[in-house]
Amino acid sequence: MALKLSPSSKDLPVSNEERLKLYDKMSRDLYEHGALFLKHGETSQSLLLSDLFDVKNGSVTPSLKAANPPVRANVLHLSTEYSRPIALVIFGLVIWFQNSEFYHFSMLHASNHILPVPASEEEIEAEVDAVKSVADQLCPMKILLDRVILTSTGVLLGCWQVISGTDPVNIRSLLRKCLPRAPEKQLYAPVILHTSFARILGHPKHSSEETDVESELQHFHELVARLNNRIHGTKATISELWYVEEYDLLALALDGKMKIRRFPFRCLKA
Template sequence: MATKAPSWCTRFRSPASAVWFLPAAVFILLLLLLRRPTMDPYAPAAPRSPVSSRRADLYGRMARDLDERGAAFLKGGETSQSLTLSDLFDIRDGAVVPRLKAADPPVRANVLYLDPVFAAEIAKAVKEVFLPYFDKAIWFQNSSMYHFSMFHASHHLEPILATKDEIEAEVDAVKRVTEAACPLKISLDRVVLTATGVLLGLWQVESGTDPADIRSKLREALPRAPQKQLYDPVLLHTSFARILGPPKLPQQVARHNTTFSVAIFCI
Protein backbone atom coordinates (compact mmCIF):
# COMPACT_ATOMS: atom_id res chain seq x y z
CA MET A 1 0.00 0.00 0.00
CA ALA A 2 1.34 3.42 -0.90
CA THR A 3 2.04 5.74 1.96
CA LYS A 4 1.56 9.48 1.91
CA ALA A 5 4.74 11.54 2.08
CA PRO A 6 5.11 13.40 5.37
CA SER A 7 3.98 17.02 5.37
CA TRP A 8 6.46 19.83 5.95
CA CYS A 9 4.68 20.52 9.21
CA THR A 10 2.79 18.54 11.79
CA ARG A 11 -0.89 19.32 11.39
CA PHE A 12 -3.44 19.18 14.15
CA ARG A 13 -6.95 18.26 13.08
CA SER A 14 -9.63 20.01 15.07
CA PRO A 15 -12.88 18.34 16.18
CA ALA A 16 -16.13 19.21 14.45
CA SER A 17 -16.55 22.58 16.09
CA ALA A 18 -15.35 26.13 15.65
CA VAL A 19 -12.99 25.71 18.63
CA TRP A 20 -9.32 24.84 18.15
CA PHE A 21 -6.91 23.24 20.58
CA LEU A 22 -3.19 23.92 20.88
CA PRO A 23 -1.31 20.61 20.97
CA ALA A 24 1.05 19.62 23.75
CA ALA A 25 3.94 21.00 21.72
CA VAL A 26 3.25 24.47 23.11
CA PHE A 27 6.45 25.79 24.66
CA ILE A 28 6.19 28.00 27.70
CA LEU A 29 9.01 29.95 29.31
CA LEU A 30 7.06 30.52 32.51
CA LEU A 31 9.64 30.58 35.34
CA LEU A 32 6.87 31.48 37.79
CA LEU A 33 6.22 34.85 36.09
CA LEU A 34 8.92 36.60 38.09
CA ARG A 35 12.25 35.16 37.01
CA ARG A 36 14.26 35.90 33.91
CA PRO A 37 17.19 33.76 32.76
CA THR A 38 20.64 35.30 32.89
CA MET A 39 21.54 36.69 29.48
CA ASP A 40 24.82 37.72 27.97
CA PRO A 41 24.56 41.53 27.53
CA TYR A 42 27.02 41.34 24.63
CA ALA A 43 25.23 38.58 22.76
CA PRO A 44 23.76 39.74 19.43
CA ALA A 45 20.00 40.11 19.43
CA ALA A 46 18.08 37.52 17.44
CA PRO A 47 16.57 39.08 14.32
CA ARG A 48 12.84 39.70 14.50
CA SER A 49 10.35 39.32 11.73
CA PRO A 50 8.17 42.34 10.89
CA VAL A 51 5.20 40.62 12.53
CA SER A 52 7.17 39.84 15.71
CA SER A 53 8.38 43.44 15.89
CA ARG A 54 4.84 44.73 15.44
CA ARG A 55 3.67 42.35 18.17
CA ALA A 56 6.43 43.53 20.52
CA ASP A 57 5.47 47.19 19.90
CA LEU A 58 1.82 46.38 20.61
CA TYR A 59 2.75 44.66 23.87
CA GLY A 60 4.80 47.68 24.89
CA ARG A 61 1.76 49.92 24.43
CA MET A 62 -0.42 47.50 26.38
CA ALA A 63 2.11 47.47 29.22
CA ARG A 64 1.83 51.28 29.45
CA ASP A 65 -1.98 51.22 29.50
CA LEU A 66 -2.30 51.26 33.29
CA ASP A 67 0.13 54.14 33.76
CA GLU A 68 -1.43 56.21 31.00
CA ARG A 69 -5.12 55.63 31.72
CA GLY A 70 -5.09 54.90 35.42
CA ALA A 71 -6.84 52.12 37.31
CA ALA A 72 -10.33 52.47 35.84
CA PHE A 73 -11.34 49.20 37.48
CA LEU A 74 -11.15 50.93 40.90
CA LYS A 75 -13.82 53.36 39.72
CA GLY A 76 -16.23 50.79 38.33
CA GLY A 77 -15.12 51.67 34.81
CA GLU A 78 -16.17 49.96 31.62
CA THR A 79 -14.63 46.68 30.55
CA SER A 80 -13.45 45.77 27.08
CA GLN A 81 -16.99 44.51 26.37
CA SER A 82 -18.47 47.97 27.08
CA LEU A 83 -19.94 46.66 30.33
CA THR A 84 -19.29 47.74 33.91
CA LEU A 85 -17.69 45.38 36.41
CA SER A 86 -21.02 45.20 38.27
CA ASP A 87 -22.55 43.85 35.05
CA LEU A 88 -20.06 40.99 35.06
CA PHE A 89 -19.41 40.08 38.71
CA ASP A 90 -21.08 39.82 42.11
CA ILE A 91 -19.54 39.49 45.56
CA ARG A 92 -21.20 36.61 47.40
CA ASP A 93 -20.07 35.36 50.80
CA GLY A 94 -16.82 37.27 50.38
CA ALA A 95 -16.01 35.68 47.02
CA VAL A 96 -16.10 37.05 43.48
CA VAL A 97 -18.71 35.25 41.38
CA PRO A 98 -19.27 35.88 37.65
CA ARG A 99 -22.76 36.87 36.53
CA LEU A 100 -23.49 34.42 33.74
CA LYS A 101 -25.75 35.67 30.97
CA ALA A 102 -26.72 34.09 27.68
CA ALA A 103 -25.49 36.14 24.74
CA ASP A 104 -28.36 37.17 22.50
CA PRO A 105 -27.66 36.74 19.69
CA PRO A 106 -24.94 34.17 20.43
CA VAL A 107 -21.30 35.01 19.81
CA ARG A 108 -19.52 32.72 17.36
CA ALA A 109 -15.80 32.73 18.07
CA ASN A 110 -12.78 30.73 16.98
CA VAL A 111 -10.34 30.24 19.84
CA LEU A 112 -7.18 28.31 20.61
CA TYR A 113 -7.19 26.49 23.93
CA LEU A 114 -3.98 26.22 25.92
CA ASP A 115 -2.90 22.72 26.89
CA PRO A 116 -4.29 22.07 30.42
CA VAL A 117 -0.93 20.87 31.76
CA PHE A 118 0.71 24.21 31.04
CA ALA A 119 -2.43 26.16 31.96
CA ALA A 120 -2.46 24.60 35.45
CA GLU A 121 1.14 25.69 36.07
CA ILE A 122 0.38 29.26 35.03
CA ALA A 123 -2.80 29.39 37.14
CA LYS A 124 -0.85 28.18 40.18
CA ALA A 125 1.79 30.90 39.72
CA VAL A 126 -0.82 33.64 39.19
CA LYS A 127 -2.66 32.70 42.39
CA GLU A 128 0.56 32.50 44.41
CA VAL A 129 1.57 36.00 43.28
CA PHE A 130 -1.77 37.85 43.45
CA LEU A 131 -4.01 36.10 45.98
CA PRO A 132 -2.13 37.38 49.08
CA TYR A 133 -2.66 40.97 47.93
CA PHE A 134 -6.17 40.92 46.51
CA ASP A 135 -7.92 38.08 48.35
CA LYS A 136 -11.65 38.74 47.77
CA ALA A 137 -11.08 41.44 45.13
CA ILE A 138 -9.87 39.21 42.32
CA TRP A 139 -11.48 36.69 40.00
CA PHE A 140 -9.26 33.96 38.59
CA GLN A 141 -10.04 32.53 35.18
CA ASN A 142 -10.61 28.77 35.26
CA SER A 143 -7.37 27.33 33.89
CA SER A 144 -9.35 24.80 31.82
CA MET A 145 -10.70 27.82 29.91
CA TYR A 146 -7.35 29.50 29.17
CA HIS A 147 -7.61 30.39 25.51
CA PHE A 148 -6.52 32.72 22.73
CA SER A 149 -9.32 34.50 20.87
CA MET A 150 -8.59 34.37 17.16
CA PHE A 151 -11.54 35.43 15.04
CA HIS A 152 -15.25 36.13 15.45
CA ALA A 153 -17.90 35.09 12.95
CA SER A 154 -20.28 37.19 15.09
CA HIS A 155 -19.64 39.38 18.11
CA HIS A 156 -21.51 41.73 20.44
CA LEU A 157 -20.62 44.88 18.49
CA GLU A 158 -21.76 43.49 15.13
CA PRO A 159 -24.05 40.47 15.52
CA ILE A 160 -24.29 38.31 12.39
CA LEU A 161 -27.30 36.04 12.55
CA ALA A 162 -26.91 32.58 11.03
CA THR A 163 -29.09 29.56 10.41
CA LYS A 164 -28.06 26.07 11.48
CA ASP A 165 -26.94 25.29 7.93
CA GLU A 166 -24.90 28.50 7.76
CA ILE A 167 -23.20 27.67 11.06
CA GLU A 168 -22.33 24.18 9.82
CA ALA A 169 -20.85 25.74 6.70
CA GLU A 170 -18.76 28.05 8.90
CA VAL A 171 -17.49 25.07 10.90
CA ASP A 172 -16.46 23.28 7.69
CA ALA A 173 -14.67 26.41 6.46
CA VAL A 174 -12.77 26.74 9.77
CA LYS A 175 -11.77 23.06 9.64
CA ARG A 176 -10.23 23.60 6.20
CA VAL A 177 -8.15 26.47 7.60
CA THR A 178 -6.93 24.37 10.54
CA GLU A 179 -5.94 21.48 8.28
CA ALA A 180 -3.53 23.79 6.44
CA ALA A 181 -2.05 25.33 9.61
CA CYS A 182 0.96 24.23 11.65
CA PRO A 183 0.84 23.95 15.47
CA LEU A 184 2.09 26.98 17.31
CA LYS A 185 5.20 26.93 19.49
CA ILE A 186 4.93 30.00 21.72
CA SER A 187 6.66 31.69 24.65
CA LEU A 188 5.21 33.96 27.32
CA ASP A 189 6.53 37.44 26.55
CA ARG A 190 5.08 39.30 29.53
CA VAL A 191 2.13 39.58 31.90
CA VAL A 192 0.40 42.97 32.18
CA LEU A 193 -2.46 44.49 34.11
CA THR A 194 -4.70 46.70 31.99
CA ALA A 195 -6.58 49.82 33.05
CA THR A 196 -9.80 47.78 33.12
CA GLY A 197 -8.29 45.33 35.60
CA VAL A 198 -7.59 42.37 33.32
CA LEU A 199 -4.43 40.40 33.97
CA LEU A 200 -3.21 39.35 30.54
CA GLY A 201 -0.54 36.96 29.35
CA LEU A 202 1.02 38.22 26.11
CA TRP A 203 2.75 35.67 23.91
CA GLN A 204 5.36 35.62 21.19
CA VAL A 205 5.44 33.03 18.42
CA GLU A 206 8.53 30.85 18.10
CA SER A 207 7.32 28.78 15.16
CA GLY A 208 4.18 27.58 13.41
CA THR A 209 1.50 29.45 11.51
CA ASP A 210 1.43 32.99 12.86
CA PRO A 211 -1.88 34.23 14.33
CA ALA A 212 -1.87 37.07 11.80
CA ASP A 213 -1.82 34.51 8.97
CA ILE A 214 -4.48 32.38 10.66
CA ARG A 215 -6.77 35.38 10.99
CA SER A 216 -6.18 36.32 7.37
CA LYS A 217 -7.19 32.82 6.27
CA LEU A 218 -10.24 32.92 8.52
CA ARG A 219 -11.23 36.25 6.98
CA GLU A 220 -11.22 34.58 3.58
CA ALA A 221 -13.05 31.50 4.88
CA LEU A 222 -15.75 33.49 6.71
CA PRO A 223 -16.73 36.36 4.38
CA ARG A 224 -19.88 37.17 6.38
CA ALA A 225 -17.89 37.83 9.57
CA PRO A 226 -17.79 41.37 11.05
CA GLN A 227 -15.36 43.58 9.17
CA LYS A 228 -14.15 45.08 12.45
CA GLN A 229 -12.67 42.35 14.60
CA LEU A 230 -12.08 42.77 18.32
CA TYR A 231 -8.30 42.38 18.37
CA ASP A 232 -5.20 43.45 16.51
CA PRO A 233 -4.32 40.70 13.99
CA VAL A 234 -0.88 40.07 15.57
CA LEU A 235 -2.15 39.87 19.16
CA LEU A 236 -1.88 36.55 21.00
CA HIS A 237 -3.18 36.92 24.54
CA THR A 238 -4.75 34.99 27.40
CA SER A 239 -6.84 36.35 30.28
CA PHE A 240 -5.56 34.99 33.59
CA ALA A 241 -7.61 37.02 36.07
CA ARG A 242 -9.58 40.19 36.65
CA ILE A 243 -8.92 42.54 39.55
CA LEU A 244 -11.98 44.32 40.93
CA GLY A 245 -10.68 46.32 43.87
CA PRO A 246 -7.65 47.72 45.68
CA PRO A 247 -5.02 45.42 47.19
CA LYS A 248 -4.78 44.33 50.80
CA LEU A 249 -1.17 44.47 51.87
CA PRO A 250 0.15 42.34 54.73
CA GLN A 251 0.44 44.42 57.90
CA GLN A 252 4.20 44.14 58.05
CA VAL A 253 4.42 45.53 54.49
CA ALA A 254 1.74 48.19 54.98
CA ARG A 255 3.68 49.75 57.88
CA HIS A 256 6.48 50.62 55.48
CA ASN A 257 4.42 51.56 52.44
CA THR A 258 1.76 54.24 52.19
CA THR A 259 1.05 53.73 48.51
CA PHE A 260 0.77 50.74 46.26
CA SER A 261 1.76 50.49 42.64
CA VAL A 262 0.78 47.55 40.49
CA ALA A 263 3.81 45.79 39.06
CA ILE A 264 4.04 44.64 35.48
CA PHE A 265 5.45 41.14 35.60
CA CYS A 266 7.63 40.11 32.70
CA ILE A 267 9.44 36.98 31.71
Protein backbone atom coordinates in the same frame (compact mmCIF):
# COMPACT_ATOMS: atom_id res chain seq x y z
CA MET B 1 -12.84 25.52 0.39
CA ALA B 2 -9.16 24.91 -0.45
CA LEU B 3 -6.83 27.28 1.40
CA LYS B 4 -3.10 27.32 0.71
CA LEU B 5 -0.86 27.71 3.73
CA SER B 6 2.85 27.19 4.31
CA PRO B 7 3.83 25.39 7.55
CA SER B 8 5.80 28.43 8.74
CA SER B 9 5.39 32.06 7.98
CA LYS B 10 8.15 34.19 6.48
CA ASP B 11 6.38 37.17 8.04
CA LEU B 12 7.11 36.12 11.63
CA PRO B 13 10.08 38.49 12.22
CA VAL B 14 7.99 41.49 11.11
CA SER B 15 4.94 40.45 13.13
CA ASN B 16 7.02 39.69 16.23
CA GLU B 17 8.43 43.22 16.03
CA GLU B 18 4.91 44.63 15.68
CA ARG B 19 3.82 42.55 18.66
CA LEU B 20 6.67 43.95 20.74
CA LYS B 21 5.58 47.50 19.96
CA LEU B 22 1.97 46.63 20.77
CA TYR B 23 2.91 44.97 24.07
CA ASP B 24 5.09 47.94 25.03
CA LYS B 25 2.10 50.22 24.44
CA MET B 26 -0.22 47.93 26.40
CA SER B 27 2.27 47.83 29.28
CA ARG B 28 2.04 51.63 29.59
CA ASP B 29 -1.76 51.56 29.82
CA LEU B 30 -1.92 51.26 33.61
CA TYR B 31 0.65 54.04 34.07
CA GLU B 32 -1.14 56.37 31.67
CA HIS B 33 -4.76 55.76 32.65
CA GLY B 34 -4.56 54.45 36.21
CA ALA B 35 -6.57 51.61 37.75
CA LEU B 36 -9.92 52.31 36.09
CA PHE B 37 -11.18 48.93 37.30
CA LEU B 38 -11.29 50.31 40.84
CA LYS B 39 -14.02 52.66 39.61
CA HIS B 40 -16.03 49.77 38.16
CA GLY B 41 -15.61 51.06 34.63
CA GLU B 42 -15.92 49.38 31.27
CA THR B 43 -14.08 46.28 30.18
CA SER B 44 -12.04 46.22 26.96
CA GLN B 45 -15.20 44.91 25.24
CA SER B 46 -17.47 47.83 26.22
CA LEU B 47 -19.19 45.91 29.02
CA LEU B 48 -19.51 47.23 32.57
CA LEU B 49 -17.67 45.25 35.23
CA SER B 50 -20.70 45.60 37.49
CA ASP B 51 -22.78 43.87 34.79
CA LEU B 52 -20.42 40.90 34.65
CA PHE B 53 -19.52 40.23 38.29
CA ASP B 54 -21.06 40.24 41.75
CA VAL B 55 -18.63 41.10 44.54
CA LYS B 56 -19.63 40.42 48.14
CA ASN B 57 -17.21 40.47 51.09
CA GLY B 58 -14.27 40.16 48.71
CA SER B 59 -15.72 37.09 46.99
CA VAL B 60 -16.30 37.27 43.23
CA THR B 61 -18.96 35.39 41.27
CA PRO B 62 -19.85 35.90 37.61
CA SER B 63 -23.21 37.40 36.73
CA LEU B 64 -24.02 35.44 33.60
CA LYS B 65 -26.19 37.08 30.97
CA ALA B 66 -27.55 35.41 27.85
CA ALA B 67 -25.97 36.37 24.54
CA ASN B 68 -28.67 36.87 21.93
CA PRO B 69 -27.69 35.80 19.36
CA PRO B 70 -24.91 33.61 20.76
CA VAL B 71 -21.38 34.84 20.17
CA ARG B 72 -19.44 32.66 17.72
CA ALA B 73 -15.73 32.79 18.49
CA ASN B 74 -12.74 31.12 16.87
CA VAL B 75 -9.91 30.69 19.34
CA LEU B 76 -6.60 28.88 19.68
CA HIS B 77 -6.61 26.73 22.80
CA LEU B 78 -3.72 26.53 25.24
CA SER B 79 -3.54 22.92 26.43
CA THR B 80 -3.79 22.27 30.16
CA GLU B 81 -0.30 20.74 29.83
CA TYR B 82 0.88 24.35 29.72
CA SER B 83 -1.96 26.31 31.31
CA ARG B 84 -2.12 24.50 34.64
CA PRO B 85 1.56 25.08 35.54
CA ILE B 86 1.15 28.81 34.91
CA ALA B 87 -2.28 29.21 36.52
CA LEU B 88 -1.98 32.12 38.92
CA VAL B 89 -2.23 32.00 42.71
CA ILE B 90 -2.63 35.50 44.12
CA PHE B 91 -3.70 36.40 47.64
CA GLY B 92 -5.07 39.61 49.06
CA LEU B 93 -7.00 40.79 46.00
CA VAL B 94 -10.60 40.91 44.87
CA ILE B 95 -10.05 38.85 41.74
CA TRP B 96 -11.66 36.49 39.23
CA PHE B 97 -9.40 33.74 37.90
CA GLN B 98 -9.76 32.46 34.37
CA ASN B 99 -10.40 28.70 34.35
CA SER B 100 -7.07 27.21 33.21
CA GLU B 101 -8.96 24.64 31.13
CA PHE B 102 -10.11 27.47 28.88
CA TYR B 103 -6.98 29.58 28.42
CA HIS B 104 -7.29 30.72 24.82
CA PHE B 105 -6.19 33.19 22.17
CA SER B 106 -9.04 34.91 20.33
CA MET B 107 -8.52 34.86 16.57
CA LEU B 108 -11.74 35.95 14.86
CA HIS B 109 -15.40 36.27 15.78
CA ALA B 110 -18.02 35.12 13.31
CA SER B 111 -20.42 37.10 15.50
CA ASN B 112 -19.83 39.17 18.62
CA HIS B 113 -22.00 41.05 21.11
CA ILE B 114 -21.15 44.45 19.60
CA LEU B 115 -21.78 43.48 15.97
CA PRO B 116 -24.05 40.43 16.05
CA VAL B 117 -24.42 38.29 12.93
CA PRO B 118 -27.39 35.93 13.36
CA ALA B 119 -27.03 32.50 11.76
CA SER B 120 -29.27 29.52 11.12
CA GLU B 121 -28.23 26.02 12.15
CA GLU B 122 -27.25 25.32 8.54
CA GLU B 123 -25.13 28.47 8.38
CA ILE B 124 -23.42 27.58 11.66
CA GLU B 125 -22.59 24.08 10.40
CA ALA B 126 -21.15 25.62 7.23
CA GLU B 127 -18.96 27.88 9.39
CA VAL B 128 -17.83 24.90 11.44
CA ASP B 129 -16.79 23.00 8.28
CA ALA B 130 -14.91 26.05 7.00
CA VAL B 131 -13.03 26.51 10.29
CA LYS B 132 -12.12 22.82 10.32
CA SER B 133 -10.61 23.24 6.85
CA VAL B 134 -8.32 25.92 8.28
CA ALA B 135 -7.29 23.74 11.24
CA ASP B 136 -6.53 20.84 8.90
CA GLN B 137 -3.76 22.88 7.30
CA LEU B 138 -2.25 24.44 10.43
CA CYS B 139 0.90 22.99 11.94
CA PRO B 140 1.66 23.20 15.68
CA MET B 141 2.75 26.67 16.81
CA LYS B 142 5.58 27.07 19.28
CA ILE B 143 5.16 30.19 21.39
CA LEU B 144 6.90 31.99 24.25
CA LEU B 145 5.42 34.17 26.99
CA ASP B 146 6.92 37.61 26.39
CA ARG B 147 5.39 39.24 29.46
CA VAL B 148 2.43 39.56 31.81
CA ILE B 149 0.73 42.95 31.94
CA LEU B 150 -2.11 44.48 33.95
CA THR B 151 -4.43 46.70 31.92
CA SER B 152 -6.25 49.75 33.22
CA THR B 153 -9.47 47.70 33.00
CA GLY B 154 -8.02 45.15 35.44
CA VAL B 155 -7.12 42.24 33.19
CA LEU B 156 -3.94 40.26 33.83
CA LEU B 157 -2.86 39.32 30.31
CA GLY B 158 -0.25 36.93 29.04
CA CYS B 159 1.32 38.44 25.90
CA TRP B 160 3.05 35.88 23.70
CA GLN B 161 5.51 35.72 20.81
CA VAL B 162 5.72 33.09 18.09
CA ILE B 163 8.87 30.98 17.82
CA SER B 164 7.70 28.92 14.85
CA GLY B 165 4.52 28.06 13.02
CA THR B 166 1.88 30.14 11.32
CA ASP B 167 1.69 33.82 12.17
CA PRO B 168 -1.57 34.76 13.94
CA VAL B 169 -2.01 37.45 11.28
CA ASN B 170 -2.18 34.70 8.66
CA ILE B 171 -4.53 32.56 10.75
CA ARG B 172 -6.91 35.48 11.10
CA SER B 173 -6.65 36.13 7.36
CA LEU B 174 -7.54 32.51 6.58
CA LEU B 175 -10.50 32.61 8.96
CA ARG B 176 -11.65 35.87 7.42
CA LYS B 177 -11.62 34.29 3.95
CA CYS B 178 -13.64 31.28 5.04
CA LEU B 179 -16.07 33.34 7.17
CA PRO B 180 -17.03 36.20 4.84
CA ARG B 181 -20.08 37.16 6.96
CA ALA B 182 -17.95 37.88 10.03
CA PRO B 183 -17.99 41.48 11.34
CA GLU B 184 -15.51 43.67 9.49
CA LYS B 185 -14.45 45.28 12.75
CA GLN B 186 -12.94 42.72 15.09
CA LEU B 187 -12.17 43.09 18.80
CA TYR B 188 -8.38 42.75 18.68
CA ALA B 189 -5.34 43.83 16.68
CA PRO B 190 -4.39 41.38 13.88
CA VAL B 191 -0.92 40.64 15.31
CA ILE B 192 -1.87 40.15 18.95
CA LEU B 193 -1.45 36.77 20.65
CA HIS B 194 -2.72 37.12 24.20
CA THR B 195 -4.69 35.23 26.79
CA SER B 196 -6.46 36.39 29.94
CA PHE B 197 -5.23 34.89 33.20
CA ALA B 198 -7.40 36.82 35.67
CA ARG B 199 -9.34 40.01 36.25
CA ILE B 200 -8.81 42.24 39.29
CA LEU B 201 -12.05 43.83 40.47
CA GLY B 202 -11.25 45.76 43.61
CA HIS B 203 -8.78 47.34 45.97
CA PRO B 204 -6.14 45.21 47.72
CA LYS B 205 -7.85 43.68 50.75
CA HIS B 206 -5.26 45.16 53.13
CA SER B 207 -5.90 48.72 51.91
CA SER B 208 -8.03 51.22 53.80
CA GLU B 209 -9.90 54.34 52.81
CA GLU B 210 -6.76 56.31 53.69
CA THR B 211 -4.58 54.35 51.25
CA ASP B 212 -3.45 56.71 48.52
CA VAL B 213 -3.76 55.95 44.81
CA GLU B 214 0.00 55.90 44.25
CA SER B 215 0.48 53.23 46.93
CA GLU B 216 -2.17 51.03 45.37
CA LEU B 217 -0.68 51.45 41.89
CA GLN B 218 2.72 50.50 43.28
CA HIS B 219 1.14 47.38 44.79
CA PHE B 220 -0.21 46.38 41.38
CA HIS B 221 3.09 47.09 39.62
CA GLU B 222 4.92 44.91 42.14
CA LEU B 223 2.36 42.15 41.58
CA VAL B 224 3.00 42.23 37.83
CA ALA B 225 6.76 42.18 38.42
CA ARG B 226 6.46 39.09 40.63
CA LEU B 227 4.33 37.30 38.05
CA ASN B 228 6.82 38.09 35.31
CA ASN B 229 9.68 36.80 37.42
CA ARG B 230 7.76 33.56 37.87
CA ILE B 231 6.40 32.78 34.41
CA HIS B 232 8.09 35.08 31.86
CA GLY B 233 9.76 32.97 29.15
CA THR B 234 7.36 30.02 29.51
CA LYS B 235 7.20 28.05 26.26
CA ALA B 236 4.15 26.23 24.93
CA THR B 237 2.80 24.56 21.81
CA ILE B 238 -0.60 25.34 20.33
CA SER B 239 -2.22 22.53 18.37
CA GLU B 240 -6.00 23.10 18.51
CA LEU B 241 -8.42 25.56 16.94
CA TRP B 242 -11.82 25.86 18.62
CA TYR B 243 -15.13 27.07 17.22
CA VAL B 244 -17.12 28.20 20.26
CA GLU B 245 -20.76 29.18 20.52
CA GLU B 246 -21.05 31.28 23.68
CA TYR B 247 -24.65 31.26 24.89
CA ASP B 248 -23.69 33.55 27.80
CA LEU B 249 -21.71 36.76 27.36
CA LEU B 250 -17.99 36.03 27.78
CA ALA B 251 -18.79 32.40 28.51
CA LEU B 252 -15.19 31.28 27.91
CA ALA B 253 -13.94 33.76 30.50
CA LEU B 254 -16.76 33.36 33.01
CA ASP B 255 -17.44 29.59 32.86
CA GLY B 256 -20.77 30.22 31.18
CA LYS B 257 -22.88 28.08 28.88
CA MET B 258 -21.18 27.28 25.58
CA LYS B 259 -20.70 24.67 22.88
CA ILE B 260 -17.14 23.90 21.77
CA ARG B 261 -16.05 22.22 18.54
CA ARG B 262 -12.38 21.18 18.81
CA PHE B 263 -10.20 20.82 15.71
CA PRO B 264 -6.61 19.56 15.99
CA PHE B 265 -3.97 20.96 13.69
CA ARG B 266 -3.36 18.29 11.05
CA CYS B 267 -0.59 20.00 9.04
CA LEU B 268 -2.08 18.80 5.73
CA LYS B 269 -0.87 20.30 2.48
CA ALA B 270 -3.53 21.86 0.30
